[in-house]
Amino acid sequence: MDFTVYNTLTRQKEVFKPIKAGQAGIYTCGPTVYHYAHIGNMRSYIAEDGLVRALLFHGWKVKRVMNITDVGHLTSDADSGEDKMELGARREGKSAWDVAKFYTEAFFRDYKALNCLMPDVVCPATEYIEEMIALLAALEKKGFTYRISDGIYFDTSKLPDYGKLAGKSHIEGIREGARVEANAQKRHPADFALWKFSAPEEKRQMEWASPWGTGFPGWHMECSAMAMKHLGETIDIHCGGEDHVAIHHTNEIAQSEGATGKTFANYWMHVRFLVTGDAGKMSKSAGGFLTTAMLPEKGYDPLAYRYYCLLTHYRKQLEFSWEALEAAARGLDGLRALAAKVREEAGAPAPAAHREAGYFKAFSGALCDDLNLPSALAVLWETLKDHSVPAPQRLAFALAADEVMALDLFKAQARAALPAELAALVSEREAARKAKDFKRSDELRKALADKGVLIKDTPAGTTWELARG
RNA sequence: GGUGCGGUGGCCAAGUGGUAAGGCGAGAGUCUGCAAAACUCUUAUUCGUGGGUUCGAUUCCCACCCGCACCUCCA
Secondary structure, three states, X not given: OOOEEEXXXXXXXXXXXXXXXXXEEEEEOOOEOOOOOEHHHHHHHHHHHHHHHHHHHOOOEEEEEEEEEOOXXXXXXXXHOOOHHHHHHHHOOOOHHHHHHHHHHHXXXXXXXXXXXXXXXEEEHHHHHHHHHHHHHHHHHOOXXXXXXXXXXXXXXXXXXXXXXXXXXXXXXXXXXXXXXXXXXXXXXXXXXXXXXXXXXXXXXXXXXXXXXXXXXXXXXXXXXXXXXXXXOOEEEEEEEHHHHHHHHHHHHHHHHHHHOOOOEEEEEEEOOEEEOOXXXXXXXXXXXXXXXXXXXXXXXXXXXXXXXXXXXXXXXXXXXHHHHHHXXXXXXXXXHHHHHHHHHHOOOOOOOOOOXXXXXXXXXXXXXXXXXXXXXXXXHHHHHOOOOOHHHHHHHHHXXXXXXXXXXXXXXXXXXXXXXXXXXXXXXXXXXXXXXXHHHHHHHHHHHHXXXXXXXXXXXXXXXXXXX
């Protein structure tokens, strides 16, 4: 079956044809590590992980590269808003390097908690300054650059199809200074910095010598340099958030194609934002936001958030609400319970998933249709409940499907022991119930419920679970 | 101001020119001392509004209303 993806460049779904048969080279814009990544950031990585897993599911090989932006944004507080952790880190005398290290580690903790597969290559921008300087030199040689007081800039008028990703009318409509102060020395509003000079009176923590002067690379340089270094001058799929279309990716294309004269990326996949009803998009600068690490504190498995993301197509804006997250968490619980029941019924899975079965093709077809994970998830639900399919086949299918969904459908849920005091109440209630003192046992059940312990009486005895929240 | 996207049952949400997946919730039943859990069944003649094209539109076209995102580092 052909694998199709929506390509932002052509604004339509296209059959994915890789440069090397059966192998996909994917570049992902990674996090900027001067603060925590919030769950909105993670939506993109979950969607991209879905892409990687869907390709692997269909037998493709995948080479995925992710950058870490650890340079260029650490000079002023204004860039980072009032991030308490960073301010705290500074108070403790940490360097910009330490801050980057700290948040990189935090990012991958979250990333793994959401069951995202590690990229094959993770590249911090600060380790590729040489490559960026070489790229700039190539652009200079071809006449795409000019120098003004604060840096070396890219002359967008020199590239005939500049802005093709976002659309010409969009580029022409850009009003510089609408939200950021205009730079009067720039020749065209869309021109952007390739190399910024350190201010004479300032000693930056992160700065490098270059043929043009001491300073640091422009924000778009890293992705161009690293993507081409690891995946070649033309890559298969370039991923990122929707916000990057008009500026960051547009400029990556300008730099890369200006330097090589070749197509930079054949397919551009953009994930739309997670937004919150009242505050709009979840933003790093807008203050309070939710991180993956905060989910367990609220009583949620991080994978409940993954499930939540899987419920909505990646090209549709996703609105966050606690009510919807709660519904997702319950849905995931239900799916796991269903999977456990299928496993019990089946004993052992069939030797292999039945790839010719209708449900399997429906599942695969949904993935191949521009990564329609919500549809694929519906197929999974329906199939697991379908008793006309032999249980071992259902189990084999669930195992295979979870390689894509990555929801830990069969992982035994570890749970904390109940505090002794509450455990005593549970035993006391069970004793009262056995003695048919229902009044007392119901009182105790109520008391336990008030403390968040839900009682279940099964033929095998009394069990409990913790209420969420 | 420019660009783009979306409005589907109480909530989240997929989808198609031929009569609305799935999940959550809710209701009924089985089970239970009663519950919970589990199981079974039910839950949109209808897809923002008004026109148009068509044998037929939620799906195509036009207008309007509403919401959102991007144009700044941001996923």
